[in-house]
Every structure is written in structure tokens, then in C-alpha cells.
Amino acid sequence: MVRRKLMGRLAPYLLVLPGWLWLVIFFVIPVIAMLSLSTQTGDLIDGFTQTFHWQNYLDGWNEYHVEFIRSVIYGAIATILCIVIGYPVAYWIAFRGGHRKSSLLFLLLLPFFVSFVIRVVSWQFMLADNGIILEPLKAIHLLPADFHILATATAVVGGLTYNFVPFMILPIYVALERIHPEVMEAAGDLYATRRAAFRRVVLPLSMPGVFAGVLLTFVPAAADYVNASILGGTDQTMIGNVIETEYFTNTNYPMASALSFILMAALLIGVFIYAKVLGTREVLDMAVA
Amino acid sequence: MITSAPEQANPVGHSAGGPPAGPTPPETATAIELVRITKRFGTGSRAVAAVDDVNLVIREGEFFSLLGPSGCGKTTTLRMIGGFEQPTGGEILLHGKDVVGTPPNKRDVNMVFQSYALFPHMSVFENVAFGLRRKAVAGSEVKRRVGEMLELVQLQGKDRRRPSQLSGGQQQRVALARALINRPRALLLDEPLAALDLKLRQTMQIELKSIQREVGITFVFVTHDQNEALTMSDRLVVMNEGHIEQVGSPREMYERPRTRFVAGFIGTSNLMTRSIASMDGTTAILECGAGERFVVRDAAALGAVPGGKIDVTVRPEKITLGTEPAGGEMCSLRATVTNVVYMGAWTQYAVRLADGAELTVFIQNATNSEDAAERGAEVWLGWDPAHSLAVAPQ
Ligand SMILES: Nc1ncnc2c1ncn2[C@@H]1O[C@H](COP(=O)(O)OP(=O)(O)OP(=O)(O)O)[C@@H](O)[C@H]1O
Numbered sequence: 001m002v003r004r005k006l007m008g009r010l011a012p013y014l015l016v017l018p019g020w021l022w023l024v025i026f027f028v029i030p031v032i033a034m035l036s037l038s039t040q041t042g043d044l045i046d047g048f049t050q051t052f053h054w055q056n057y058l059d060g061w062n063e064y065h066v067e068f069i070r071s072v073i074y075g076a077i078a079t080i081l082c083i084v085i086g087y088p089v090a091y092w093i094a095f096r097g098g099h100r101k102s103s104l105l106f107l108l109l110l111p112f113f114v115s116f117v118i119r120v121v122s123w124q125f126m127l128a129d130n131g132i133i134l135e136p137l138k139a140i141h142l143l144p145a146d147f148h149i150l151a152t153a154t155a156v157v158g159g160l161t162y163n164f165v166p167f168m169i170l171p172i173y174v175a176l177e178r179i180h181p182e183v184m185e186a187a188g189d190l191y192a193t194r195r196a197a198f199r200r201v202v203l204p205l206s207m208p209g210v211f212a213g214v215l216l217t218f219v220p221a222a223a224d225y226v227n228a229s230i231l232g233g234t235d236q237t238m239i240g241n242v243i244e245t246e247y248f249t250n251t252n253y254p255m256a257s258a259l260s261f262i263l264m265a266a267l268l269i270g271v272f273i274y275a276k277v278l279g280t281r282e283v284l285d286m287a288v289a
Numbered sequence: 290m291i292t293s294a295p296e297q298a299n300p301v302g303h304s305a306g307g308p309p310a311g312p313t314p315p316e317t318a319t320a321i322e323l324v325r326i327t328k329r330f331g332t333g334s335r336a337v338a339a340v341d342d343v344n345l346v347i348r349e350g351e352f353f354s355l356l357g358p359s360g361c362g363k364t365t366t367l368r369m370i371g372g373f374e375q376p377t378g379g380e381i382l383l384h385g386k387d388v389v390g391t392p393p394n395k396r397d398v399n400m401v402f403q404s405y406a407l408f409p410h411m412s413v414f415e416n417v418a419f420g421l422r423r424k425a426v427a428g429s430e431v432k433r434r435v436g437e438m439l440e441l442v443q444l445q446g447k448d449r450r451r452p453s454q455l456s457g458g459q460q461q462r463v464a465l466a467r468a469l470i471n472r473p474r475a476l477l478l479d480e481p482l483a484a485l486d487l488k489l490r491q492t493m494q495i496e497l498k499s500i501q502r503e504v505g506i507t508f509v510f511v512t513h514d515q516n517e518a519l520t521m522s523d524r525l526v527v528m529n530e531g532h533i534e535q536v537g538s539p540r541e542m543y544e545r546p547r548t549r550f551v552a553g554f555i556g557t558s559n560l561m562t563r564s565i566a567s568m569d570g571t572t573a574i575l576e577c578g579a580g581e582r583f584v585v586r587d588a589a590a591l592g593a594v595p596g597g598k599i600d601v602t603v604r605p606e607k608i609t610l611g612t613e614p615a616g617g618e619m620c621s622l623r624a625t626v627t628n629v630v631y632m633g634a635w636t637q638y639a640v641r642l643a644d645g646a647e648l649t650v651f652i653q654n655a656t657n658s659e660d661a662a663e664r665g666a667e668v669w670l671g672w673d674p675a676h677s678l679a680v681a682p683q
């Protein structure tokens with residue numbers, strides 16, 4: 001009896017146990033290991049020893065704050081572009097897609113069945129100084145001969161936007177799709193023009209989707225290194241590239257770990273403030289007022 | 290019951306069969322008029338007419354119901370009046386002006402949606418104020434009118450709640466207030482009570498009706514519940530498969546259904562298809578067994594001819610049960626009681642005629658409860674010929 005009761009009480013916890021194990025093995029343990037690594041000193045040959053050298057963090061910030069700030073700016077611009085491009089697309093699919101909605105969503109995701117790196121490389125190929133786009137334009141003197149896109153901030157931000165825009169479109173689509181058609185009709189019935197109906201009803205109701213989309217695009221975009229390394233030049237280095245170099249080229253594991261932690265902490269704090277300040281409920285109230 | 294000669298019985302029968310049609314005074318203005326309205330969905334061979342060539346006049350200030358089975362085109366009709374659907378043919382006149390092509394926000398009617406369609410991100414106050422705000426009514430005026438409106442629908446003190454924090458009935462009232470506050474010339478309601486449980490629904494029926502009387506606005510009310518339509522409406526239309534079966538007051542619809550469909554849809558009816566033995570003027574005398582009598586007045590208009598068939602119905606409560614033929618002019622048929630259900634104020638009898646037709650009879654349990662016929666008993670059904678109602682086959 002008692003055993004049965006105990007099992008009954010424990011059952012919910014036992015059920016989530018695999019999830020917790022997963023989290024501990026693949027997230028908590030690596031994070032602790034990395035945290036420990038970030039304050040060690042030494043090198044790959046002689047080995048690293050734990051010396052609680054917190055100085056790594058300060059050195060990391062002092063040396064690479066430009067890349068940090070650049071990452072945040074690129075990430076932010078890419079996120080804004082994703083909203084500007086993604087919202088109308090999501091709107092169009094949700095309200096004008098008719099019975100083709102699911103095919104349209106599939107088409108949207110189709111390029112993403114191709115490897116991330118291949119996609120970025122194909123952009124590199126297309127945007128090359130003498131590539132299939134720029135060369136003809138230069139040949140007819142529409143562009144100066146030394147014009148280039150690769151190795152500019154435009155190329156990197158463009159790449160980020162391209163790669164993360166589906167993560168903006170999908171949550172906005174879901175939010176829009178959930179709006180009952182009669183709710184929009186009601187707005188029209190109550191003398192709202194199309195503009196007013198959008199501003200007062202559709203937009204506020206889709207904001208949760210936009211918030212989710214911002215999280216899903218900004219975090220990976222700010223931490224990305226593939227776009228900057230393939231489409232960018234030396235002036236477009238992002239913090240992801242620095243971490244990669246510290247880790248693989250310089251084998252300075254403590255520094256790489258410290259930088260990763262600074263990035264993680266910065267993003268977490270950012271997300272936390274964002275959620276606190278723009279909590280769904282409050283934003284909705286703001287939109288209505 | 291003693292009946293006099295047919296010539297004298299006629300006026301009596303008439304008053305029993307329903308009051309003179311159209312109690313509405315002639316000065317009543319037309320609020321909404323549909324002229325040959327048709328709506329087809331789809332194109333080419335797959336096109337279906339949801340509403341087919343409908344003519345309808347709805348009068349100023351009346352409570353008018355659109356009644357019919359699921360899929361008969363009630364919602365489509367209402368949505369065309371509201372401007373959410375464009376007719377494929379015909380005219381819609383709102384207070385004399387053709388509004389086909391006019392968007393909903395330019396029409397002087399408001400809609401209460403079946404799903405209520407409240408704005409989930411706004412408070413009750415903002416929901417109700419929405420229309421006034423779009424019309425740029427001054428803030429103090431908005432506040433006053435929303436307050437009044439919430440009082441009318443008994444939602445005082447709930448103005449800061451969100452729709453999700455209200456019960457179904459309360460949400461329904463918000464939807465009503467949100468539409469009424471704009472003082473439309475007509476209010477369109479699409480099955481507004483369908484989502485409520487029976488008890489609340491009955492309360493809201495009464496409330497809705499009293500609100501309608503109070504504000505004096507034309508209500509166009511869609512329902513597939515015949516009881517609701519009968520109890521609430523000044524007049525109603527019964528629709529079937531996109532066309533109109535009959536328009537009239539609840540009493541007319543019940544006492545004098547014109548088609549088989551209306552007779553079957555409204556109330557309980559005893560529909561029979563019988564052969565005509567002979568005609569006496571416009572009265573059809575139906576084929577019967579020995580000692581039986583079954584006549585239908587005013588049958589000629591429906592094309593009754595000797596030897597032909599006629600669809601006829603008798604309401605269950607108009608029939609009496611007796612041990613003897615009713616005699617005189619009364620209709621009188623032999624039957625066997627197959628079932629008896631005591632229902633308090635009424636007893637419901639199921640009876641079978643000689644030709645196998647099954648009829649229902651309601652007898653009020655007044656004083657002579659000992660007269661009740663037993664199951665299996667041989668009885669005589671009797672009714673006034675005025676209650677033999679000829680109906681169009683379809
Ligand atoms: N948008 C549409 N596209 C295609 N057919 C439609 C559309 N809207 C309605 N119909 C069809 O038109 C007919 C009438 O529909 P309508 O919604 O007016 O019925 P209703 O009388 O309101 O029924 P219910 O009582 O079920 O609400 C139905 O056969 C329906 O399938």
C-alpha cells in the first residue's frame with residue numbers, strides 16, 4: 001500500500017527523469033566543465049591547471065569588446081530586417097495562403113534542407129567580386145570596377161538575415177493563424193478601416209509571435225560565426241569567430257571558454273531584460289492604449 | 290362539440306386557424322429589403338447556391354428571425370446584409386439604399402458574431418468602446434455611453450476584465466453591448482445563444498428580447514432552434530436549402546404552415562399524404578373508411594383535384610380522442626392507440642390509422658383524466674375541419 005502510494009507520488013518525477021538526465025549530461029556538466037576551464041591557466045602541451053584566474057574574463061573583454069559590440073549590432077540589425085521581411089510574408093501566408101498554406105510553408109523551409117555552410121558558401125559564390133551578379137553589372141558600367149559586397153558588413157548582415165528569417169516567420173505565422181477570422185470581421189463591422197483593424201487588432205494579437213521570433217533570431221544571429229567567416233572580411237569579425245579562433249587556432253581553451261561565458265551571460269541578461277520589459281501582457285496593453 | 294353548417298363554421302374556423310395575417314400597421318417602414326438575392330460559392334460546375342433568389346422584407350423595429358436547418362443559408366444571408374459576403378446577384382436595400390459593394394464599416398448595421406469575436410487583448414471597456422473610438426467620439430462621451438451600455442447588459446463593474454475572464458453568458462453580453470453602443474439601425478445576430486447551456490440560454494432569450502424592446506432597434510436573429518424563433522420573434526422566415534419556405538408571425542407559421550417543410554420543421558405535426566375522393570367547391574373530401582370523414586378546406590389553391598393526392602397536416606393538440614365518431618362537420622377517423630406517455634400537463638398519445646399512418650395526439654390533462662384511452666384501445670380521432678391544413682408538397 002505505502003509502496004504504491006509512494007510510487008504514485010514519485011511517478012511524475014520519474015517520468016521527467018530522462019529529460020533531466022539529458023539536461024544534466026549534455027548541458028549542466030559541459031557548462032560546469034567550461035566554467036572551470038575558463039579560470040584555468042597553462043597551455044595545450046603542458047596542460048591546463050585550475051588557478052581561478054578570473055583575469056581571463058577581463059582580458060577577454062578588453063581585447064575583444066569591439067567584436068562583442070559588433071555581434072550585438074549585427075544581430076540586432078539582422079533581427080530587425082527579419083521582422084521587416086518576415087512579418088509581411090507570415091501575414092500573406094496566414095491570410096492569403098488559402099488552402100496552399102502548408103505548401104507555402106514547406107517552400108519557405110525548403111532551402112533549409114541544405115546544409116547551413118553550403119547555403120552561405122553559395123551566397124559567397126553569388127556575391128563574388130567577379131561573380132554572376134556583380135560582373136555583368138560591372139561590364140555594363142552600372143557599378144564601378146572596384147565595387148564589392150563580400151567582406152562588407154552588408155554581406156554579413158544579409159547572410160544572417162537570410163539564414164534566420166524562417167525563425168521569425170514561423171512564430172509570427174502561428175500567432176496570426178490563431179486569430180479568428182470573425183475577430184477581424186468584427187473590427188471592420190465596428191467601423192475600423194483596414195489600417196485601424198491592423199493596428200488595433202491584428203498587430204497586437206501577433207506581438208507574441210514577434211517576441212518569440214526576436215528571441216529565435218537574435219540569439220543565434222549574435223552568436224553566429226559562419227556568416228562572418230565566409231561572407232565577411234577582417235573588419236567584420238564577430239565574437240563567434242574570435243571564440244572559434246581562440247579555440248581551434250590558438251588552442252587557448254580558457255580564453256575561449258571565458259569569451260563563451262561572457263557571450264552567454266550577455267545574451268541571457270539581454271533576454272531576461274527583454275522578457276521583463278516587453279512581457280507579452282504589458283506590450284499588449286501598450287498597443288491598446 | 291356541436292358544429293353548425295359549413296357556411297357558418299367558416300369564420301369560426303378562420304379565427305381558430307390563426308388571426309388575420311399581418312397585424313403590422315401599414316405605416317411601418319422597411320428596414321431591410323432583399324431583392325432576388327443569390328449567393329453562389331465556388332465557380333463553374335462546382336458552384337453551389339447557398340442562397341437562391343431570396344426576396345425578403347424586414348420591418349423597422351421588429352425582431353425578425355431567420356430559421357432553418359443547418360446549411361440552409363441563414364449565416365450567408367446575414368453576412369450579406371452585414372457586408373461580409375458579396376451577393377452574386379440581387380440587391381440589398383438598407384433603409385432604401387442599395388448597399389451591395391459597401392464595406393461593413395460603412396453600413397449602418399452591426400453584427401453579433403456566433404463566436405462573439407471579442408478582442409481578446411482588450412478589456413471589456415475597450416471592447417465596448419471600440420466602435421465609438423473608431424468614430425472619434427470624445428473620451429468623456431465614450432466613458433458615459435460605455436457605462437450606460439454595461440448597465441443595460443448588467444455588466445457593471447466588469448469593465449476592466451478581459452474577455453477570457455468572463456463566463457460564456459457574460460461574453461455574449463459584451464458582444465451585444467459592443468454592437469448596440471453604436472446605435473445601429475439594425476442589429477444582426479448569428480446564433481448568439483447557441484454556445485450557452487439551456488438554462489442560461491432561456492434567461493438570455495428573455496433578456497435579449499427585453500433589450501430589443503428597450504432600444505427599439507431592428508433585430509435580425511439567426512437560429513436553428515424553432516422554439517427560440519417562435520418565442521422571441523415578431524416575425525420569422527423559414528429557409529430551406531437556400532430558398533424561403535414561408536414568412537410570417539410565429540402564430541401564422543405554427544397555425545398555418547404553407548409547406549410540408551414548414552409544417553414538419555415548426556412544432557410537432559402529423560403529415561399525411563392522402564387521396565382526394567371528391568371536391569366540394571374549394572374543399573377536398575379525402576378517401577376514408579366507412580363512417581370516417583376527412584375534409585380539407587381551401588385545398589383547391591394547392592391544385593387539389595378529385596383522384597389526386599394532397600399533403601395535409603393536423604397539429605396534435607387540435608385532435609380529440611373519443612369512443613364515438615365526432616359527428617357533424619367534424620373530421621373523424623378511426624385509430625388504435627399504440628403508446629401513451631403521461632407528461633404532466635399533457636398526455637401524448639401515439640395512434641395508428643387504418644391505413645397505417647402514425648399520428649401524435651396531445652390531450653390536455655384538464656379534469657377528465659379518467660377518460661384517458663389505454664394502449665391498444667380503439668378510438669375515434671376528431672377535429673374541426675379548419676385544422677386540416679393543406680400544405681405544398683415541397
Ligand atoms: N465560404 C464558403 N465557401 C463555400 N461554401 C460555403 C461557404 N460558406 C457557406 N457555404 C455553403 O453554403 C451553404 C449555406 O451555409 P450557411 O453557413 O449560410 O448555413 P447556415 O444556415 O448558417 O447553417 P448553420 O445552421 O449550420 O450555421 C452551406 O451548404 C455551406 O456549405
Ligand SMILES: [Mg+2]
Nearest residue numbers: 363364365479
Ligand atoms: Mg450559420
